[in-house]
Amino acid sequence: MNCDDSRTYLDAYLDDELGVAESLGVQKHLILCADCRQSQQEQLALRSALRDPEMYSQPSDDFARRIEEVVRRAARQEAQSERSAWFEWLRLGTFRWVPAAAAVIVVATMGVLFVMNRMQGSHEQLIASSVLAGHIRSLQANHLVDVPSSDRHTVKPWFQGKLDFSPPVPDLSELGWNLIGGRLDYVDGRPVAALIYQRRMHDINVFLWPNRGSADDSIRQEDAQGYQILHWNGAETAYWVVSDLNNAELLSLARALRGH
Amino acid sequence: MTSQEKLCGFEERISPHLKSAYNLAKWLTRSHEDAEDVVQEAFLRAFAAFESFRGEEAKPWLLTIVRNTAMTWLKRNRNTAVSIGFEEPLEDPIERSPDPEEILMISSDREQVRRALEQLPLDFREAVVLREMEGLSYKEISTTIGVPLGTVMSRLSRGRDWLKRILANPKSASPKEESA
Numbered sequence: 001m002n003c004d005d006s007r008t009y010l011d012a013y014l015d016d017e018l019g020v021a022e023s024l025g026v027q028k029h030l031i032l033c034a035d036c037r038q039s040q041q042e043q044l045a046l047r048s049a050l051r052d053p054e055m056y057s058q059p060s061d062d063f064a065r066r067i068e069e070v071v072r073r074a075a076r077q078e079a080q081s082e083r084s085a086w087f088e089w090l091r092l093g094t095f096r097w098v099p100a101a102a103a104v105i106v107v108a109t110m111g112v113l114f115v116m117n118r119m120q121g122s123h124e125q126l127i128a129s130s131v132l133a134g135h136i137r138s139l140q141a142n143h144l145v146d147v148p149s150s151d152r153h154t155v156k157p158w159f160q161g162k163l164d165f166s167p168p169v170p171d172l173s174e175l176g177w178n179l180i181g182g183r184l185d186y187v188d189g190r191p192v193a194a195l196i197y198q199r200r201m202h203d204i205n206v207f208l209w210p211n212r213g214s215a216d217d218s219i220r221q222e223d224a225q226g227y228q229i230l231h232w233n234g235a236e237t238a239y240w241v242v243s244d245l246n247n248a249e250l251l252s253l254a255r256a257l258r259g260h
Numbered sequence: 261m262t263s264q265e266k267l268c269g270f271e272e273r274i275s276p277h278l279k280s281a282y283n284l285a286k287w288l289t290r291s292h293e294d295a296e297d298v299v300q301e302a303f304l305r306a307f308a309a310f311e312s313f314r315g316e317e318a319k320p321w322l323l324t325i326v327r328n329t330a331m332t333w334l335k336r337n338r339n340t341a342v343s344i345g346f347e348e349p350l351e352d353p354i355e356r357s358p359d360p361e362e363i364l365m366i367s368s369d370r371e372q373v374r375r376a377l378e379q380l381p382l383d384f385r386e387a388v389v390l391r392e393m394e395g396l397s398y399k400e401i402s403t404t405i406g407v408p409l410g411t412v413m414s415r416l417s418r419g420r421d422w423l424k425r426i427l428a429n430p431k432s433a434s435p436k437e438e439s440a
Binding site for chain 2: 011012015017042043046047049050051052054055056057058059063064066067068070071072074075076078079082
């Protein structure tokens, strides 16, 4: 290797970028050539000057914090725009779903209403048969009244302490309905008040208890085994009226009770 | 990659090279304020591009972005040519050959060295900074600057020669940088 070759390779040699063969060539030449050794010294002097830590430009701590904040803000913005893109997708998607969702809701609602109706119906059926049984029992067992009195001021206080509510006991004698007493009965899993009115030897059981459900003033009628059963849900009290009296007269009693 | 994972990965792999980013930007722009602006822009670009980072060496990856940001920045903010063509002869600041003893002595004066490096034309300056200060290999410099390996070697060699000459005669007035 001559001086020209050596000069060509010197930079790469000092930068550790030269192959093994060329490196050996440069090394051998440097041993022999004082001029090239001089060049090497200059290069090394320059290198150490450039690599001096004082030459290195350091960012300030404030700047490092600023960059960290800038990057984190960018990350937050990116996350935000990702989220809003997702919302956008969902929003657009919703419009496509509207008809299907509406159909599902309609069908589901109808189904629930149907089942509720069935349950409601069967529940009322249960009460009706329970009320009817109570009426018949009261006639059979000669246990029509617990408190025989035509005086509502006797009957009403009698229920106190026996029920968790105070049943209304209207005096309907002027309308031809004679109160003959009160009785404690048991319907739909709870103690209820039974008021007994009479007209022309017909006994009428009026079962009543607090209405926990929605009010529905319309009187529903049913006849079973020769008896009339009338029912309505007052704002505060649920009424069941049972008797073998004819339907028209019983309906007038129901309306009189409802009016009180 | 979630935003949180991306931020964590970025802060783990890229953020530690902030010093190198700033040092390169400072030597390219030769201004503290400009360097900070360039680095901030470069970090935002790097964060946006971090999904394309494939676990290669992080420092050359970041410095490539810093370098490109700085070049765009210089073109935009300074109405001067930023580049000296490879084939153009680099004018010697002085005629006589440097005295080796002189170089050894003067290169111990850091202020002289700093001024000499600042005066070095941009293309040569970036090669020298990437090699001497950031310790990048020829191949990494070639990727970072976007020039062939031979050009990297040539720029390093001529840049160093130029520095040695200017250090040997520090009184030689303004070198003709960016006059091309």
